[in-house]
């Protein structure tokens with residue numbers, strides 16, 4: 001049975017991935033520094049190493065565990081934070097990732113599956129839904145770092161023979177998403193309404209996103225074990241912030257009304273991914289927005 005290592009396995013998407021890997025009977029090791037992740041998310045059948053991906057000691061973990069596959073999700077994933085502090089962002093998202101890639105080469109990992117982004121590398125003037133081939137114009141240090149790693153992966157494949165998959169996610173939502181950050185409008189809106197407050201919609205609310213449920217993203221990661229290359233992971237459906245607000249309010253039987261705040265400068269107006277390439281490789285969505293939102297609302301009502 002294959003052995004897998006998941007960086008960021010105490011985080012939102014990583015922890016759901018770890019649960020699935022463990023359920024499939026795979027021996028699973030988690031590396032996470034708990035900066036945004038949470039011990040509560042950790043699967044107790046996975047081995048946990050509380051370490052930073054930039055730490056040289058990572059090499060000792062690879063040497064001891066000899067994983068066959070690595071899922072790399074650990075990242076500084078806050079776009080606004082990357083704009084405020086591009087050096088820290090590059091330190092984690094580029095240097096930290098190179099540390100992981102070097103270990104993959106040194107300890108003969110068969111493949112690395114990298115969590116990239118479709119929401120932050122294509123820019124605003126692109127075809128909607130956006131295919132992988134569209135030009136890349138990342139607007140933030142976060143997007144630049146993710147795109148850089150895709151290019152490094154190409155280098156590591158050509159020169160070091162390391163096989164890889166980059167999965168460009170759209171806007172992921174679901175249970176366990178952190179509502180304290182600035183990403184994750186679904187978690188932020190639900191938690192605000194549950195606490196008796198009114199969420200603020202930035203700008204007109206007409207900006208669109210492609211909301212994908214976390215379990216469909218996990219499914220893409222599992223499929224990626226048998227793939228190579230770059231794939232969008234999205235639903236191909238655009239939903240405005242106004243629409244998602246309404247669906248959440250209605251789903252919670254709340255009477256909260258829209259409250260608008262200032263527009264966020266530099267915020268992308270439209271984002272929606274074409275995932276035909278992944279669908280043609282055997283992936284399909286299990287969750288529509290209604291079903292995914294219902295599970296998410298139910299989770300936040302009872303836990304967290």
Ligand SMILES: NC(=O)c1ccc[n+]([C@@H]2O[C@H](COP(=O)([O-])OP(=O)(O)OC[C@H]3O[C@@H](n4cnc5c(N)ncnc54)[C@H](O)[C@@H]3O)[C@@H](O)[C@H]2O)c1
Nearest residue numbers: 008010011012013033034035036037052053074075077172
């Ligand atoms: N959530 C989304 O909508 C979305 C969209 C596109 C891409 N992604 C990517 O998916 C991945 C997972 O995102 P998420 O939403 O689960 O975020 P998250 O913040 O919940 O998970 C990231 C995890 O990485 C850990 N981490 C951060 N820096 C680390 C470091 N230096 N060393 C070790 N661990 C570290 C955190 O503690 C956390 O557990 C990230 O790479 C992110 O860029 C997410």
